[in-house]
Amino acid sequence: MSLALFDLDNTLLSDDSDHLWGEYLCHIGVVDVASYKAANDYFYAAYKAGTLDIMEFLAFSLQPLATHPLAQLQEWREEFIEHYIKPVILPKGVDLIEKHRAAGDSLMIITATNRFVTERIAELLNIPHLLATEPEMRNGAYTGKVSGTPCFQQGKVTRLEAWLQEQGMTLQNSCFYSDSHNDLPLMKKVARATAVDPDDTLRQYALQHGWPLISLRD
Numbered sequence: 410m411s412l413a414l415f416d417l418d419n420t421l422l423s424d425d426s427d428h429l430w431g432e433y434l435c436h437i438g439v440v441d442v443a444s445y446k447a448a449n450d451y452f453y454a455a456y457k458a459g460t461l462d463i464m465e466f467l468a469f470s471l472q473p474l475a476t477h478p479l480a481q482l483q484e485w486r487e488e489f490i491e492h493y494i495k496p497v498i499l500p501k502g503v504d505l506i507e508k509h510r511a512a513g514d515s516l517m518i519i520t521a522t523n524r525f526v527t528e529r530i531a532e533l534l535n536i537p538h539l540l541a542t543e544p545e546m547r548n549g550a551y552t553g554k555v556s557g558t559p560c561f562q563q564g565k566v567t568r569l570e571a572w573l574q575e576q577g578m579t580l581q582n583s584c585f586y587s588d589s590h591n592d593l594p595l596m597k598k599v600a601r602a603t604a605v606d607p608d609d610t611l612r613q614y615a616l617q618h619g620w621p622l623i624s625l626r627d
Contacts, residue, residue, distance in 0.1 A: 499626060
């Protein structure tokens with residue numbers, strides 16, 4: 410059985426779910442809109458530039474999870490999925506997932522965005538395995554801190570290698586689809602890396618190394 414790995418944001422989605430969650434929190438007015446939006450945009454720009462301090466970002470992005478009861482967060486998340494995520498799911502991305510499902514491949518989303526935001530998206534896409542940044546929980550509530558290694562850059566490799574060991578699997582015949590140069594550490598590890606609507610840095614690297622470039626956008 411082959412392992413088909415998919416980045417989520419700007420790969421299967423035409424936008425970034427982490428950034429959109431921040432936009433949603435601003436929209437419903439549960440954060441200080443001006444300061445939160447400015448910080449949200451700043452961190453997103455740093456991510457795209459490859460200069461993101463992941464721990465600084467997580468201290469910012471996970472804090473709202475610690476500020477509100479879990480039931481309220483889950484209610485907001487359903488509204489977020491309906492109005493912010495469903496419109497940005499790429500039909501060609503769904504087709505690609507289904508192609509791998511029909512081939513009998515094991516499907517996984519591997520994303521830096523935290524599990525609270527992404528677990529429902531994985532369910533929506535019927536992808537059984539999800540590796541995401543894990544928000545810490547204690548006594549049924551989020552603490553605002555991260556648990557374990559963030560699933561970002563080299564952290565994706567670390568997290569995936571641990572999962573593979575648990576499953577008794579390897580990266581033989583594996584493939585990985587991503588848009589971002591932040592995923593180069595993992596893309597270099599898999600058997601087949603594909604650049605999907607890539608940023609300029611990833612596009613250049615893919616061309617230099619003969620990786621396929623595809624678009625999932627109309």
